Amino acid sequence: MITSEWLYWLIGAFFIAVAVLIVTDTSHAKRLGNAAFWGILGVSFFYGTFVAAKTAPSWVLGIAVLVMVALAGLGFTGTTSRTRVASIPGAGTGAEAGPAEPTAAATKPSASTSVLATTSPDERAAFATRFGNKLFIPALVVPVVAVLVATLGPLVSIGGTPLLAEGSATLTGLGIGSVLAVVVAVFVLRPPGIATPIREGGRLLQAIGWAALLPQMLSTLGIVFTQAGVGDAVGTIIKSILPGGSLIAAVVVYCLGMALFTIIMGNAFAAFPIMTAAIGWPVLVQGFDGNPAAIFAIGMLAGFCGTLVTPMAANFNLVPAALLEMRDKYGPIKAQIPTAAILLVVNMGVMYLVAF
Numbered sequence: 614m615i616t617s618e619w620l621y622w623l624i625g626a627f628f629i630a631v632a633v634l635i636v637t638d639t640s641h642a643k644r645l646g647n648a649a650f651w652g653i654l655g656v657s658f659f660y661g662t663f664v665a666a667k668t669a670p671s672w673v674l675g676i677a678v679l680v681m682v683a684l685a686g687l688g689f690t691g692t693t694s695r696t697r698v699a700s701i702p703g704a705g706t707g708a709e710a711g712p713a714e715p716t717a718a719a720t721k722p723s724a725s726t727s728v729l730a731t732t733s734p735d736e737r738a739a740f741a742t743r744f745g746n747k748l749f750i751p752a753l754v755v756p757v758v759a760v761l762v763a764t765l766g767p768l769v770s771i772g773g774t775p776l777l778a779e780g781s782a783t784l785t786g787l788g789i790g791s792v793l794a795v796v797v798a799v800f801v802l803r804p805p806g807i808a809t810p811i812r813e814g815g816r817l818l819q820a821i822g823w824a825a826l827l828p829q830m831l832s833t834l835g836i837v838f839t840q841a842g843v844g845d846a847v848g849t850i851i852k853s854i855l856p857g858g859s860l861i862a863a864v865v866v867y868c869l870g871m872a873l874f875t876i877i878m879g880n881a882f883a884a885f886p887i888m889t890a891a892i893g894w895p896v897l898v899q900g901f902d903g904n905p906a907a908i909f910a911i912g913m914l915a916g917f918c919g920t921l922v923t924p925m926a927a928n929f930n931l932v933p934a935a936l937l938e939m940r941d942k943y944g945p946i947k948a949q950i951p952t953a954a955i956l957l958v959v960n961m962g963v964m965y966l967v968a969f
Contacts, residue, residue: 614778615776615778615781615785616781617778620785621661621662622659623792625655625658625659627814628651629651631814632648635647635819646688653680653681654677656677657678660677681823690819747801751798751802752794754794755787755793755794757790758786759786759789759790763783763785766782766785798810820935827926831883834878834883835886838883844886844887844888844889847892852892860965861965864961867897867964868964870884870891871884871915874887875918885916889912893908893909893912901969904969908964914956915960918960919953921946921949921950922953924946929945933945
């Protein structure tokens with residue numbers, strides 16, 4: 614029986630490989646901090662298997678998270694080169710990006726292969742013209758394979774035993790699809806070296822930085838808040854001011870609460886358990902006999918409206934602005950406010966009309 618643990622180990626191995634590439638890049642001004650951050654994360658994916666099996670203490674992971682927070686918070690991570698100098702054959706001279714803090718790599722090409730090496734804008738334009746729509750093939754492999762495995766995988770049995778462990782089909786499909794996408798990309802695009810996916814992945818990780826882990830951290834925070842009884846406390850307050858017997862008021866409060874808590878916490882997955890415990894389940898499902906699937910699905914969409922307008926959702930709003938080198942780092946948020954407001958009202962109307 615195949616479980617999802619292999620995927621966690623594969624992800625951990627990728628992070629460790631990135632850490633090794635960084636620590637061997639002597640031109641990187643923050644190589645030790647970056648290597649430690651991604652290396653600790655990679656080891657945590659391996660160690661988590663034993664924590665889940667209750668054969669290792671979980672407090673070790675807690676210490677690892679605190680160390681990673683300290684590394685990121687004290688500025689030991691991130692890219693520091695204003696210009697990504699290429700040393701991979703055929704990679705070009707690089708493109709300006711990152712904080713204006715030049716390193717040795719920015720002023721003098723290194724003989725070593727830098728994890729920051731990448732193609733220049735002109736080279737990327739040339740590659741886009743050369744490959745055309747073939748560039749989309751690797752990206753399409755992931756969802757196609759994920760859907761096929763998630764749909765057909767649970768139906769496959771060997772000797773009466775299911776091939777995939779219960780609940781692992783989706784993750785397994787995503788993992789297989791991602792691996793196949795890398796293989797297809799290497800076959801179609803023919804990069805300079807077999808390690809190019811890891812190097813480019815490492816470059817992207819450093820460009821995004823700690824924000825790459827924000828969804829995982831915030832989802833965990835939502836679970837912690839729920840376990841601490843925050844949802845029950847919020848529910849008590851809301852029920853005391855909510856008009857009795859008013860379905861439209863309950864729908865508005867639930868959707869608006871999902872958006873507001875998402876704005877505060879930065880992630881709809883973190884807001885969902887709180888608002889569901891507060892009003893979604895006890896009021897809308899039990900009180901008004903609503904359809905749980907419809908209520909919770911639309912509730913998540915209402916939460917995503919909050920995602921569009923909060924800097925706390927750094928991976929959605931601040932990181933793209935940084936990667937695109939926008940002058941206004943809040944530009945995406947300002948552009949998305951009208952859409953978020955309209956969609957929030959639409960979600961309220963749809964929930965009221967179809968979920969009860």
